Amino acid sequence: MSSVVNDTHHEEHPSGIMRWITTTNHKDIGTLYLWFAMIMFFIGGLMALVIRSELFQPGLQFVDPQFFNSMTTMHALVMIFGVVMPAFTGLANWMIPIMIGGPDMALPRMNNWSFWILPFAFSMLLSTLWMDGGAPAGGWTLYPPLSLQTGDAFPFLIFAIHFMGLSSIMGAINVVATILNMRAPGMTLMKMPLFVWTWLITAFLLIAVMPVLAGGVTMLLTDKFFGTSFFNAAGGGDPVMFQHIFWFFGHPEVYILILPSFGVVSAIIPTFARKPLFGYSSMVYATASIAFLSFIVWAHHMFTVGMPLAGEVFFMFATMLIAVPTGVKVFNWVTTMWKGAMTFETPMLFAIGFIIMFTIGGFSGLMLAITPADFQYHDTYFVVAHFHYVLVPGSIFAIMAACYFWLPKWTGNMYPETLGKIHFWLSTFFVNLTFFPMHFVGLAGMPRRIPDYSLQFADYNMIASIGAFGFGFAQLIFLYLIIKTIKGGKKATDQVWEGAEGLEWTLSSPPPYHSFNTPPAIK
Amino acid sequence: MIEKKVNIKTAKKLIFICFSMFLFSFALIPLYNVICDVTGLNGNTSNLKEKSDINLNVSNINFEKLNVQFISHEVNKQNLEFKPSEFQIEVVPGKIYSTYYVATNKSKSIITGQAVPSVSPNEASKYLKKIECFCFEEQQFKPGEVVKLPIYFAVDEKLPNRIKTLTLSYSFFESAKVSKKD
Numbered sequence: 001m002s003s004v005v006n007d008t009h010h011e012e013h014p015s016g017i018m019r020w021i022t023t024t025n026h027k028d029i030g031t032l033y034l035w036f037a038m039i040m041f042f043i044g045g046l047m048a049l050v051i052r053s054e055l056f057q058p059g060l061q062f063v064d065p066q067f068f069n070s071m072t073t074m075h076a077l078v079m080i081f082g083v084v085m086p087a088f089t090g091l092a093n094w095m096i097p098i099m100i101g102g103p104d105m106a107l108p109r110m111n112n113w114s115f116w117i118l119p120f121a122f123s124m125l126l127s128t129l130w131m132d133g134g135a136p137a138g139g140w141t142l143y144p145p146l147s148l149q150t151g152d153a154f155p156f157l158i159f160a161i162h163f164m165g166l167s168s169i170m171g172a173i174n175v176v177a178t179i180l181n182m183r184a185p186g187m188t189l190m191k192m193p194l195f196v197w198t199w200l201i202t203a204f205l206l207i208a209v210m211p212v213l214a215g216g217v218t219m220l221l222t223d224k225f226f227g228t229s230f231f232n233a234a235g236g237g238d239p240v241m242f243q244h245i246f247w248f249f250g251h252p253e254v255y256i257l258i259l260p261s262f263g264v265v266s267a268i269i270p271t272f273a274r275k276p277l278f279g280y281s282s283m284v285y286a287t288a289s290i291a292f293l294s295f296i297v298w299a300h301h302m303f304t305v306g307m308p309l310a311g312e313v314f315f316m317f318a319t320m321l322i323a324v325p326t327g328v329k330v331f332n333w334v335t336t337m338w339k340g341a342m343t344f345e346t347p348m349l350f351a352i353g354f355i356i357m358f359t360i361g362g363f364s365g366l367m368l369a370i371t372p373a374d375f376q377y378h379d380t381y382f383v384v385a386h387f388h389y390v391l392v393p394g395s396i397f398a399i400m401a402a403c404y405f406w407l408p409k410w411t412g413n414m415y416p417e418t419l420g421k422i423h424f425w426l427s428t429f430f431v432n433l434t435f436f437p438m439h440f441v442g443l444a445g446m447p448r449r450i451p452d453y454s455l456q457f458a459d460y461n462m463i464a465s466i467g468a469f470g471f472g473f474a475q476l477i478f479l480y481l482i483i484k485t486i487k488g489g490k491k492a493t494d495q496v497w498e499g500a501e502g503l504e505w506t507l508s509s510p511p512p513y514h515s516f517n518t519p520p521a522i523k
Numbered sequence: 524m525i526e527k528k529v530n531i532k533t534a535k536k537l538i539f540i541c542f543s544m545f546l547f548s549f550a551l552i553p554l555y556n557v558i559c560d561v562t563g564l565n566g567n568t569s570n571l572k573e574k575s576d577i578n579l580n581v582s583n584i585n586f587e588k589l590n591v592q593f594i595s596h597e598v599n600k601q602n603l604e605f606k607p608s609e610f611q612i613e614v615v616p617g618k619i620y621s622t623y624y625v626a627t628n629k630s631k632s633i634i635t636g637q638a639v640p641s642v643s644p645n646e647a648s649k650y651l652k653k654i655e656c657f658c659f660e661e662q663q664f665k666p667g668e669v670v671k672l673p674i675y676f677a678v679d680e681k682l683p684n685r686i687k688t689l690t691l692s693y694s695f696f697e698s699a700k701v702s703k704k705d
Contacts, residue, residue, distance in 0.1 A: 177537070233696060
């Protein structure tokens with residue numbers, strides 16, 4: 001990706017490290033975001049492997065329970081805020097301007113700032129691992145009063161979350177301003193690629209809910225250090241209130257993590273099926289409805305806190321309603337492939353893997369939405385299986401699909417196809433080996449976030465741990481493949497893929513440092 | 524550049540949305556309390572000083588009898604023993620009853636705090652009227668002191684028939700380190 005130094009423009013930019021620190025170029029910043037996500041992916045993955053090693057067998061083997069809990073908490077925070085969100089923001093930076101025929105992002109200086117906050121935020125978060133009292137261990141949901149018992153790490157955790165929020169809000173503002181103001185003449189909203197549409201909606205979700213999280217964690221901070229009682233029953237507050245605030249953010253957040261992947265898949269499937277996307281406008285409306293519904297379903301995360309029956313029923317049905325627009329999307333993807341002239345290059349494999357495995361995660365989500373059943377499933381490994389199915393073979397596979405899909409465009413080189421396919425099949429095999437058995441142990445009653453478990457869960461946990469290590473090592477192939485492609489390889493054509501359509505494919509591979517300074521003509 | 528101005532204008536609008544959502548997160552707190560008080564959700568019987576004027580109609584004496592149970596939670600068991608004097612009484616809706624909790628300060632220092640009530644099932648909470656309750660005020664116990672904490676209450680006649688048992692729970696929280704909210 002660093003080979004994208006094809007400056008045909010007369011502007012000078014500094015070389016070496018200063019180029020990356022001072023850059024306001026959307027392609028550079030996209031690259032930075034993607035590399036940042038890659039580094040965090042391996043850090044978060046390492047934490048997952050600590051968890052899986054400890055759970056390889058019943059009993060306490062490697063780490064003490066406090067550290068184990070830190071690992072579950074930090075793994076979640078790193079993977080959500082450090083991997084999936086920056087990776088999607090990176091893709092947005094790289095692709096949105098060249099997909100809509102704009103010269104750059106709308107607010108380039110803010111763009112630089114919103115990236116460079118992240119390394120500081122995560123240094124702060126990761127530094128808590130070495131602090132007195134250990135890293136945060138109360139779960140990424142930060143429920144009080146437990147999270148208030150965090151040691152010295154607490155203020156660092158809160159400020160790290162503030163910074164991550166600030167970064168993603170600025171990124172989102174930039175995306176919205178870019179999409180609304182920087183489109184080439186003739187690029188109407190309903191002509192935009194779906195990746196742009198899904199990101200527009202995601203950005204609005206971010207702007208709406210990240211400040212709510214910031215407010216919630218600020219209240220935690222003042223409860224701990226300034227004697228307020230927002231969530232302290234002794235002072236007239238209510239700990240359940242935090243859960244409401246958190247999930248008011250948290251549920252739209254899960255759609256922030258998945259909507260851009262819908263956009264990615266909607267770009268890849270038509271390319272390799274060599275057919276236009278089926279039901280473009282229904283895709284747009286489905287995305288918008290999912291975003292709207294995400295605001296009125298938050299309490300399905302807290303069915304067991306003691307809500308009145310009317311509340312439980314409302315949140316159950318509202319949640320199930322989301323299956324309708326999501327079903328529309330899956331239907332459209334499948335119909336796009338129907339009778340298409342399909343080929344199965346690596347991006348297509350990842351996209352099809354996404355559709356199948358994300359749907360499995362969607363179905364277990366529906367099971368969890370059934371209130372009376374949720375009383376049984378709540379806080380078990382079934383929940384862990386559910387959200388890992390939608391996040392790993394969901395979001396992460398979509399990000400990988402996007403990397404394979406656009407890597408030839410970014411670098412000008414084709415990636416080694418066989419290696420890519422090996423990466424896909426290993427990842428798919430091991431991801432299922434890891435997470436499928438979790439459904440069974442969860443239904444059998446194994447609680448989540450514990451370092452030890454009853455003997456009857458031993459076999460499935462051992463299988464899951466083997467799967468986790470396999471999946472982890474398979475990702476080294478991905479890293480190797482990307483570095484190799486950046487360094488060289490078969491030259492890619494401008495269109496790269498036979499069936500590819502869209503403005504990004506009209507640019508050279510790699511694209512010039514500054515593209516579309518004169519707006520392209522839109523058919 | 525005109526384009527730049529447009530971008531900054533869009534950004535300003537979005538930043539405004541951001542700030543309003545930040546404020547909204549704080550507005551959720553009073554909103555939540557209001558909703559809980561109005562609907563009686565969350566077992567909120569409110570320990571504020573809004574004494575209810577219950578309609579004492581003696582002709583209603585024929586009502587079916589109900590059980591009211593009393594339980595307690597002490598946050599700091601070593602220092603304070605906090606127990607109901609009777610665990611269950613039989614009541615008739617519309618009549619005023621009294622009972623008391625007993626608090627024993629086992630520590631060597633003064634304990635200040637407040638009891639926070641909660642009623643189960645939730646939907647019964649708005650029918651349990653407290654005429655006088657120690658939970659209305661902050662309590663102070665001297666070292667070694669044993670205090671009777673009285674409560675006068677009545678169950679509203681409008682209580683749905685299907686509810687036969689109400690549980691009134693008190694949690695006593697020390698407020699030494701907590702700023703008092705009214």
